Amino acid sequence: MTYRRPEDDGSGRAKRQKTSSSSDSSSQSKDMSEGGVPVDPSAYLQSSTGWSKLKTTPVNERAKKEEADDVKPNPYLTATKDKPGEAKPNPHLVQKNEPAETRPNPYLAHMKQEPKEPKYNPYLAHMDQQQDDGFGYSNGYGHGLKSGKMNGAPTGSTLATFPRHATTAAMASKAEDGPNNPFNGKPLSDQYFNILKTRRNLPVHAQRDEFLNMYHKTQILVFVGETGSGKTTQIPQFVLFDDLPHIQKKLVACTQPRRVAAMSVAERVANELDVTLGEEVGYSIRFEDVTSQKTVLKYMTDGMLLREAMNDNNLQRYSTIILDEAHERTLATDTLMGLLKEVALRRPDLKIVIMSATLDAQKFQSYFNDAPLLAVPGRTHPVEIFYTAEPERDYVEAALRTVLQIHATEPEGDILLFLTGEEEIEDACRKINLEADEMIREADAGPLKTLPLYGTLPPHQQQKIFEPAPKARKPDGRPGRKCIVATNIAETSLTIDGIVYVVDPGFSKQKVYNPRIRVESLLVSPISKASAQQRAGRAGRTRPGKCFRLYTEAAFKKELIEATYPEILRSNLASTVLDLKKLGIDDLVHFDLMDPPAPETLMRALEELNYLACLDDDGNLTVLGKLASEFPLDPALAVMLISSPEFYCSNEMLSLTALLSVPQIFVRPISQRKRADEMKASFAHPDGDHLTMLNVYHAFKGAEAQLNPKQWCHEHFLSLRALQSADNVRMQLKRIMEREEVELMSTPFEDKSYYTNIRRALVAGFFMQVAKREGNGKTYVTVKDNQNVLLHPSTVLAQESEWVVYNEFVLTTKNYIRTITSVKPEWLMDIAPTYYDISTFAKGTVKTELQRVADKIRRKEAMKGGKR
């Protein structure tokens, strides 16, 4: 129910990781100065009601320019600009793009060159085709054949003569052999030919003809390739040489569940094709688009494709869509599959390839109306699997023991240990390092380098896992090895060569959602058999390996489920329902999902969106709902942000939303807990944690802190990385607010209602996450769901608060609510009257208390009326 902080579950979705690593500090300080400007309330009154009206206005010119200025120059795009002559501008494009430019397109935002060179906007490529009957995508086949020049391929390129959807592997091979690049006509480099050699050794290459034959015959194809088969890098290229998307000014899209994968694979494939990343091959992840007008192959997150589909329900820009890592069954992948099933009927020309790494391919096949299947064996070595004789009392301890034992006794080869979360991983790394040092001193063991790997780790630290293992200390000494301690991020997408030993305790952090108590949480849970197999497979990438499972064989057979539940069954679907609505899917009940969730989950989502006024009683998207769907946020946060001008504090709520969307900003090292708590206390606001976080942010943006942010954060026990990401997210959200004309304003700080306004604005989004104190005790009970909860010990809330809003429900044996701010019951009834309709409450203290407050309000009103 909350927009969760990107915890370290490792399954980092695009939705969670909305940040890119760089930030533009000059524009941020500008934000801040704007934030302090007092606002004329009369002006506000007009606009606060105005947001509902401005949906159809075109993109705000001012915002567009500012966006362009804000964007850090992208090296790939600059490169494009430097040599515009290379690309042969399509006459149709130039002509048609001008009228199309006035259309609002959210994807324009990041294109730096766009204001200057509107004709190069690739995002509008499909628009002109839509307008131009007869020049359609549906029969582009013959068109490309007629004119080599017209199809965008360089003159003389072998591709110009290729019959679309009728090529063979031999033809493609010839084109690949050069001497010139078939896509940009440049001479191919030596490096290219080196890579080509290795590429042709990949298992998928042997089946290129088989793949092409099947691809020609069918609209939807299921492709199963074990990790190491080369499917992620090669299949899109196979498609590229046959589908010839540039002929039709379309693209081939390949989705990835993870941002990192989309980026790194795109880079790899750009190398393989000997093109510059961002030109023919690019990638698109949230807040970062590295593509250009020339792009024909685009790697992107599944969430990104879904967002594009919201504004282009038929995905007209694409001639082929490849869903990679479909077995991961992310929320976005599942939604996309449902959508593609429908789009395939509307667009017979669209080709779809579903790629999966595991053997549950039949499920995909039957879902896509018995689509044909092609399986390619992976290049893997045998992996010997070991089980423990007895169940382990402490899996972390057992894991550490196993790692050290491997280091002491097994021959050369790196170790991969799977643990559940950031804290556990960092702790394990420390302990392993300590023990290993001792082993080196006392037993003359080889050096051991321990490296953490989890989703929220900064990219440059993630890169460290690819560094080679340490060398032996002496020429004839025992070889060193590295030990990577990772979340399930290393289970599928990230491939680390050199791993020979896998230690699998059998757990991972998984999202769970219970619609009955409306709690979404990340819990440590047993993995599935499929996951365990996947983990074991990581040991056989380079040579025969060993997998140590820290459980018995009987437990493996009896206690592990066959396959992990897809995310859609374990999530709050409020965001998804909003997405589906935006995708033009109205029959939510019969929407053909591969694994339809329990009806109650959908009921809860509809209910929540209705209370948030995003859906009306008939389930139709409201104006507010449409606006909320523009924000890459949980609906509650989006609604809070959109309604914040009503409370004269949208600048502050913008900061707060950003802070709630990044990992924990407070750092609390075990060794310096007391000092860290003291530092936190210096920012504390007695009314709650949200206000405290805001104080931190304001201090961080202050002159003193900005002199040396790193030092300042270190001294104040704050996470520089989290604060910088918050800054970045704030900037992105601010752009959306400006585009959607949500007014930015602040209550003057001197005004005594400064904090009150913020607390009231908080209620506007989080009125469904409220708890009331029981009696005079420490326990609270959540409103309507009646769950007994305790305030998380980290709270700064000093006063005895009867009513609190919370950001997060922490599901453990003791239930905690975290990030809490005190509110008044009067506000609840005032701001969310439908939800706090007393007649809808079950008997209990909450109802009694609300009734009392309502009576009090009524008496007051009556007295006022009497005086008059």
Added chain:
Amino acid sequence: MPTKTHKPTLSPKPQNDNTEEDLDDYMSMAIAEPVQKTFETSAQRRLRKQREAEARSRPPPAPETSPAEPEPLPPTSKGFKMLSALGYKAGSALGAKGNPNALLQPIGVEIKEDKGGIGHENEKKRKVREEWEKVEGVQKKMKADVGDYRVRVAKEREERRAEGMWWGAMKVLEGLEEGGVEDETRNKEDIEGVDPASMNDREKRPIKTVNLLFRPLIRDRVEKERERRMRYDLQQSLTRNSNYDDPEEDEQDKPAFGNEEEELEENDEEVEEYLTLEPAKRLARVLTELRAEWRYCFWCKHQYEDKQMNGCPGEDEDSHG
């Protein structure tokens, strides 16, 4: 609300009076109707107490199982209505028709409480269960649930009563079989004041030949007699301290002390089996024997002349009022 002056004269109120309501009410302006306090007579009071006691003694109805799991969304909830408006039919699944993967119930949430490895929890549970079963075997009868207390007490009382009547019935049967002694009073004397000498010839024959139905009676009597005799012998002999329980005394010693013959009855399987029956069943068997063989009704305390036992209201106790 009763006025204060009334209070001291009131009989103690029933326990279930909700004092909370009284407390809540003290501010209300409503004037309560004067409550008619009935002054009960001692007879009424006794009757009431008796009724209350009866009510208390009655085992409470089985408690309903409390819902530990959160309940599903009711059809009255907003979400249910909204989904129904979109064409959802209660009880059906979402998605395409006939999708076997569709869920009807949300996936349960299980919270891991410790760092135990896969299978550790179940291993622990299994061990605990085994341990528990061992302990349970011993304590089962002692450690009955508190809620079962009344049920158990009531049952035990029933058993004790049936046991008492069984002894009585056995004596009647014995009397009838062993020489037409009819009345119970004679039987009582049998135990207390029987002349040991006259008893002896009866006891001489092996107990196993006695009718099984009242064999326990005879056995009991023999044991008592033996005890009495031993006590008497001890007092006479002075050679051996009765309180002295020599752990080293074994089977061989027994004949030396003159208690060799008892071995025989100790393993009278027939009787053992008979005794394992519930007292009520044992009683029923004896009573059937009395009726069938001796035309004697235990409840009427009368031996009828005719086989039909004309005049006896019925076979069971209830029909005798």
